[in-house]
Amino acid sequence: MRFVVTAGPTREAIDPVRFISNRSSGKMGYAIAEAVLAKKHHVTLISGPAAIPPPRDAEFISITTADELHRAVHRSLRRCDVFVMCAAVSDYKPAAPSVRKLKKQKSAFALKLVPTRDILASLPKRRRFAVIGFAAETHDLKIHAEKKLRAKNCDAIVANDVSGTETGMESDENEVTIFFRDGEIKKISRTSKKKIARELVKIFEKIFEKGLTKKSW
Numbered sequence: 001m002r003f004v005v006t007a008g009p010t011r012e013a014i015d016p017v018r019f020i021s022n023r024s025s026g027k028m029g030y031a032i033a034e035a036v037l038a039k040k041h042h043v044t045l046i047s048g049p050a051a052i053p054p055p056r057d058a059e060f061i062s063i064t065t066a067d068e069l070h071r072a073v074h075r076s077l078r079r080c081d082v083f084v085m086c087a088a089v090s091d092y093k094p095a096a097p098s099v100r101k102l103k104k105q106k107s108a109f110a111l112k113l114v115p116t117r118d119i120l121a122s123l124p125k126r127r128r129f130a131v132i133g134f135a136a137e138t139h140d141l142k143i144h145a146e147k148k149l150r151a152k153n154c155d156a157i158v159a160n161d162v163s164g165t166e167t168g169m170e171s172d173e174n175e176v177t178i179f180f181r182d183g184e185i186k187k188i189s190r191t192s193k194k195k196i197a198r199e200l201v202k203i204f205e206k207i208f209e210k211g212l213t214k215k216s217w
């Protein structure tokens with residue numbers, strides 16, 4: 001099986017020395033890539049800036065911006081069975097990044113931001129691979145995750161609560177709830193991201209196999 005996994009944050013330049021980003025460490029996506037390799041599948045890991053080394057046997061593609069991630073994803077999907085969109089993509093980017101360093105001013109300063117493209121929502125409706133989205137939520141997790149599952153046309157959404165510091169972003173542990181297209185819901189209680197990744201890969205394999213038998217891709 002061929003997996004394409006995205007991980008980490010994106011960075012959107014304000015000027016040559018400043019950017020907009022988020023707290024994603026890349027740990028969950030890298031752990032998924034490692035768990036995919038442990039099951040003897042092929043993995044292409046597309047990652048934004050992260051402080052951890054990629055798994056040795058992964059095909060690794062480094063990106064910085066949401067636009068670069070969009071291009072790398074669409075190129076990699078030509079050969080893919082399971083696509084896992086774990087990256088924390090910046091929803092906005094500066095409308096006009098400055099080529100020169102912005103100088104400090106005494107008055108208030110407003111930065112105009114424009115939305116980045118939604119990568120999951122840009123995937124073809126008819127396709128030959130399974131699509132797994134993620135959802136980072138601080139509140140009303142079920143409502144938001146189920147809405148994203150439908151809006152982004154995913155086969156499943158892995159939702160995690162990012163309101164605390166002990167699980168989710170930057171942490172080594174996580175607790176996730178998986179929402180499936182057919183309405184099934186499965187929870188993986190708090191444990192290491194590596195263990196969660198192993199459970200998730202088993203679930204992703206099943207989703208792909210189910211799709212094959214139903215000939216839905």
Ligand code: CTP
Binds near residue numbers: 087117
């Ligand atoms: N995502 C994407 N392209 C974007 C933003 C997000 O493909 N420009 C993907 C993420 O990788 C994730 C899913 O969409 O798999 C949900 O991301 P999340 O940040 O939870 O939600 P958003 O769609 O950004 O909505 P909101 O920020 O309002 O929660």
